[in-house]
Amino acid sequence: MNLANFLILSGALFTVGLTGALVRRNILVVYMSLEIMLTAAMLALVSFAKYTNTMDGAVFCFFIIAIAAAEVAVGLALIVAFFRKRQTASLDELNNLKN
Amino acid sequence: MVENALFYLFAAFTLVSGLLVIINRKPVNAAMAMILTIVGVAANFFLLNAPFLATLLIMVYAGAVIVLFLFVIMLMDPDLKPLKSGWMKTALTGAVFFVLATAGTVWLFGFSEALPAALPAETETAVAYSADAKVFGQILFTKYALLVEAVALLLLAAMAAVFMLHARRKTLPQDAQ
Numbered sequence: 001m002n003l004a005n006f007l008i009l010s011g012a013l014f015t016v017g018l019t020g021a022l023v024r025r026n027i028l029v030v031y032m033s034l035e036i037m038l039t040a041a042m043l044a045l046v047s048f049a050k051y052t053n054t055m056d057g058a059v060f061c062f063f064i065i066a067i068a069a070a071e072v073a074v075g076l077a078l079i080v081a082f083f084r085k086r087q088t089a090s091l092d093e094l095n096n097l098k099n
Numbered sequence: 100m101v102e103n104a105l106f107y108l109f110a111a112f113t114l115v116s117g118l119l120v121i122i123n124r125k126p127v128n129a130a131m132a133m134i135l136t137i138v139g140v141a142a143n144f145f146l147l148n149a150p151f152l153a154t155l156l157i158m159v160y161a162g163a164v165i166v167l168f169l170f171v172i173m174l175m176d177p178d179l180k181p182l183k184s185g186w187m188k189t190a191l192t193g194a195v196f197f198v199l200a201t202a203g204t205v206w207l208f209g210f211s212e213a214l215p216a217a218l219p220a221e222t223e224t225a226v227a228y229s230a231d232a233k234v235f236g237q238i239l240f241t242k243y244a245l246l247v248e249a250v251a252l253l254l255l256a257a258m259a260a261v262f263m264l265h266a267r268r269k270t271l272p273q274d275a276q
Contacts, residue, residue, distance in 0.1 A: 004209055016117040019193050028126045039156070043140055053228045063243075063250060074257050
């Protein structure tokens, strides 16, 4: 169990999220995939912090958690506003800016 | 060694539940699998000797973010439409992309020697890595005090933005049109 193991896990998890964000059409599942990518980045940060023996990566991870919470609140509010307007959760329907 | 076995167990758990998030057709099932993914990542944090962050991750993500997701899923209740004709091609493209990108990741970190065997030592005096929440708080309120203020401002701004987005709507937009 060394740094490379954790980085491979983090990279694979990031790829899972990226694939979900590219392939899925449900806007909520795409948003969950974005969250998976964020957690993968957190895992990489904490493993670097541990293996370079500094605290900064872990503190950065703390900030990512706080920012992700704010981002989810705003993003889900936007999704609800979108749903109220169009009555659908499909990204294919999100095709115009006016109205 | 027991730690290695635990790492492989948690890694497999995290990846499988992560794949379940993007494979599941129903959003509620995806949210449940997302909780499992978060728990798997938190278990890896415990292996990395970061129990404080693991607890924080479970509390904030599994406790707040996913619950918010579930609320929105239940509020919207999006009906599952029948699959379109091209879904097989999309799924195949996604699978090929996933396999290629994962293979690239494994090669980059596992076999390409891009990762140095010994990481460079810190030149300036840095706070040593510690599992202690006290060390965490200390560095948070000395070196990163300004960033803490910035995050507080960001949370306030997000709250105000959500209020502005939804509080002023008197009529539904389709009635106004």
